[in-house]
Amino acid sequence: MALELKENQDYMERARRLAREFAKDAVERDKAGGTAKIQRDLIRDSGLLRLLIPKEYGGDGQPWSSVLRIVREFARTDGSLAHLFGYHFIMLTQIHLKGTPEQKAYFYRETAKHNWFWGNSSNPIERSIIGHREGERYFLNGKKTFSSGSPDSDVLLVSWLDRDSGKYYDGVVPTRRPGVNVLDDWDNIGQRQTGSGTVVFDQVWIEDHAIVDTTATKHKVFATIVPILSQIILANIFIGSAEGAIAEAKQYTLNQSRPFLNSNVEKASQDPYIIRLYGDFWVELASAASLVDKAMEKVDRIWEKEFDLTEEERGDCAVWVAAANVAAGKAGLDVSQRIFEVMGARSTASKYGYDRFWRNIRTHTLHNPAEYKLKNVGNWVLNDQFPKPDFYS
Template sequence: MGVAIEPIYLTVAAELAERFREDAVQRDKEGGTPKIQRDWIRESGLLKLLIPEEYGGDGGRWSDVLKVVREFSRSDAALAHLYGYHFLCMVAPHLAGTEEQKRYFYELTARHHYFWGNSSNPLEKSIIGKHTTRGVVVNGSKSFSSGSPDSDLLAISWNDEETGEYYEGIIPTSREGVRIVDDWDNMGQRQTGSGTVVFANVWVKPNEILERPYSGQTVFSTIIPLLSQSILASIFIGSAAGALEEARAYTKTHAKPWYTSGVEQASAEPSTIARYGDLWTDYQSALSLVEKADRELDYIWSKDIDLTEKERGECAVLIAAANVKAGKTALDITNRIFEVMGARATSSKYGFDRFWRNVRTHTLHNPTEFKLRSVGNWYLNGVSPLPGFYS
């Protein structure tokens, strides 16, 4: 039986993750925009991984993208978030636009290695659009605009001033009237740039307006929440993997055995060994469910506009379950690693706490309780999750 050869994109991702690791702790403390690292990603070619070959991309699958997200999360969950959400925004014209929009934005991204950012928080009705014969003029601001700093293209949303109807569009981030505010200062995901974007009389041209955001003419156009939950699940489980790896290295090289343990090395202490066994087993269990959900996501993506409501519902439940399992497991692992490292590992110079802070920050944005209700209602009553902004 031959040895499996790792795909080139994973080799590139692993090399980047190691470069990210070199100053991940310091950058986490500083916050701001990781411009150098974002440019490394641009130069790597990984921003076109999912784009079909006919449009100049690599023709990858969602499961390929999510493997890269997990790889990046081992050292830097913020950059993993930026990478995953690049694709979440980039596929909007594919899901909810015309064939011309899909082709245009895919080819533009592949040709220039453009990085996409987000300013389309759908629950915040704080951007108002006025329709004219020349397009739409939008005014207002959006929070939670992940990836907006240093982006090339920006996915935005607004509500019509007369009807209140929800719209989405794609504009260059450099468009006149767009102002990126550097006000993201949370305890975790500190370099995602998830702060505020202000729009002052910003024009959105007719060919930049998507025709059916979230709910429209096809079931396929409603799967954005499934993509975002899959990305987050991979950030969670990738962070858990990174925390375990750094904890193992610390335990073997720095940790001190308790003075009554009777052993000379912390790595020889039976309870420490058992804890690692427990943590690794939990990680593998969650990873397996995440990978299973990834395969199902690949399937529904391949169905495109032929996707049925039943197929969407079954995939939505599986992804929700994987997201919940990955989040709970990651919170547990990133907390318990300190039990196997000891008191000295809490020093800020190591930055081991960043793993927990990153996961905790994300799990609060898409509450577990409501995903569990969707899963439980499907299993108990046979009711599929209703398509919505987060389901």
């Protein structure tokens, strides 16, 4: 399937054209689950996978906010593809954050050259892959769940425990390397085409140059910002999903909803209670989106700082991103489940798939509970303490 997208076309226009294409069968694909192969290839062909890569390595040299705007655009139609797009950059840039300059240059260039789509098998709290050295190579055995983006990926960021030293490593493995088995076992209520299931490793070898060398970066603040990037991606998925829910509800209300028997109006769109609810949706979502936009500005600034980033600058950004994520999650959950109030009983028919927006947001918000983000924000407000870097903050 081909979609005419020009390299010199504005990146947001390319993203909007892709989103319109994704919308054509978003409901059917959500029901089917599995891998959105055609849509992933359209993203590859668009050139957008190179968006964040510096120009000297063959990319577009855009800031993180450019990636995040596209995440939000995709989420208006398809939260799964928004997730896959954002997390491609999370995996790719970990080499930049944690590795050597040579590794950064190599993986950026190879990704730009070959249009690699990155996936992961690096769930940090599940240390179930064991590695051991044999001569010049490491061999990996075990499995990991929540391996988002692994089906149809070109390379995987994988993490493992060394059998002898107990040290934790990250590395890059081609997805099609012998011994890598990506299982089709993701069957959750939401994000149904993210392929966030299990990857099994059976004597998978990895070269030294593909093992992330953290010798020079492990004590750098810049190397700790992965959770910030992850949370700001999810915040934009929440906002985009809610925007998409409102847009679809609007069309249904205008074109299909029937006025309530006792409303004394000719059209549902004239019902004052329905009109008020749309106003309520907009106020709630616009407030959360403004906070997310502010946090995106701070993410751009810490990315520009690179290895000159200070703990205070990171901490300030972490607080804003946590707050934005919480606000976006709350607004997204509320709006996406209340849209049925402005559409009516017939809108609950499964053929419409309007529930997918809520299911997608709900699936994500459970992985990193709002309460713990609020605890970090509250500790900063009350005790002037920034969040400590860990897997989720």
